[in-house]
Amino acid sequence: MKVGVSNLRVKYAGADTLLFNRLSLEIKEGEKVLFLGPSGCGKSTLLQILSGLIPHAVPVPMKADAKSIPTSSGVVFQDPDSQFCMPYVDEEMAFVLENRAVPQPEMEGLIRHYLEKVGLTFKDPHIEIGSLSQGMKQRLAIASMLALEPDVIFLDEPTALLDSAGTSDVWKTIKLMNAKQTMIIVEHKIDEVIDFVDRIVLFDSEGMMIADADPISVFSFYKHKMKEYGIWYPGVWDEHAKEKKLPAPYVKGKEILEINQLKGYRGKIPKIEVQHKTAHEGEWIVLTGKNGAGKTSFLLSLMNVMKTSGKKRVMNKELKTIKASREQLAFVFQNPEFQFVTNSVYDELAYSLEMMEDIGVEQKVHQWLENYDLKQVRTLHPYQLSTGQKRRLSVGTAMFGAQPILLLDEPTFGQDARNTFKLLALFEQLRENGMLILMVTHDEMIVRNYGTREWVIEEGKLTVDRDLRRREERQHHAVDFTV
Secondary structure: OOEEEEEEEEOOOOOOOOEEEEEEEEEOOOOEEEEEOOOOOOHHHHHHHHHOHHHHOOOOOEEOOEEEOOOOEEEEOOOHHHOOOOOEHHHHHHHHHHHOOOOHHHHHHHHHHHHHHOOOOOOOOOOEHHHOOHHHHHHHHHHHHHHHOOOEEEEEOOOOOOOHHHHHHHHHHHHOOOOOOEEEEEOOOHHHOOOOOOEEEEEOOOOOEEEEEOHHHHHHHOHHHHHHHOOOOOOHHHHHHHHHOOOOOEEEOOEEEEEEEEEEEEOOEEEEEEEEEEEEOOOEEEEEOOOOOOHHHHHHHHOOOOEEEEEEEEOOEEOOOHHHHHHHEEEEOOOHHHHOOOOOHHHHHHHHHHHOOOOOHHHHHHHHHHHOOOHHHOOOOHHHOOHHHHHHHHHHHHHOOOOOEEEEEOOOOOOOHHHHHHHHHHHHHHHHOOOEEEEEOOOHHHHHHHOOEEEEEEOOEEEEEEEOOOEEEOOOOOOOOOO
């Protein structure tokens, strides 16, 4: 069946303008369509409107002259935590199969079948979903969608939190599905999908349609628009590297972080173990490894959010409590919502400055809003933002402190090209000023172009420590970490 909307208008509470002002779009049965546009342009909102979630399940004010909503559809959200109905993996899969009226004796085999399709293998699938990494949750969300065997599939950045191998594996699985299935996709990792989709619908920052054509035509005739709005396109990283002259050598300062016999526990089971490591001012250490290896657990153990044993010191100050860690470590969570404490974007940024009794609150907040494309959403509640906007806001709330170490957990997830490069430029400036950065990422281009050092985490242990740039020693000098 076809999917579409005619003369669509959307108005978020608190927003100054309409989103999708009189948009019309039709997708035919069996078509594979990719939505491309800058972060915050409304791609996810349109996906939810076409699936019927808006306004029936999500009360967003909207009007349309006509809508064609599928009766059989499956949706994979940007945030996998918002997808699940049950507490355990097998129960989540069984819930889907029950909705298909699958007989109970057949369920166990089907549960394992769909889990294995997305690379999830458990000795016993009766495992708490909350104990999984975000990447493993994302795989589970895809598996539960596949188990529905829907006629129409809506994919909202389905592989954003997966490593490169996992991304390829999941897309291979999706591409092997019934050719008659209609797919509507929002994805920033376009390399895996451009040879698969029939059409690309290109949007500007206001949700206005720029183009609707086959991939070759869009990338051939609208590349200048994609550059203008900071949208990902093939070869953008190569152009960025040439234009920005990405740094090769780096300056390593004095030792600032020391870790000894660190273990981070979930219950009584250690999720991460690090025997002994030191890190220095002016380093950008990228933390890599497969989904579920323990990268996020490592950062959480440094913050004392997890129960830990062993020792961690910053400039000879031992970090024994959450309070002690917060004084030395600025932390950007993988899930931005964990950081929000106020009811508007402006207040969220101002809160950190006011807590420090900063006298330049208004100027600094307005500068961040302007620099990182958040000015137009300054009055909205943080939960109303797109994933990319939430991420930029969460980075901003962490940036206003004076800590010497910055911990980043997938900070570029959900970002368009322009804001990805803006954030990376900010982090590089902080690193050049002497800040130590520890960053979890699955983006190989960030590792290659920005990291000074790589720590590989495998099965809960830090196994590899490699230099990524030529090292230069320097004498310690005072550094101002404020932004």
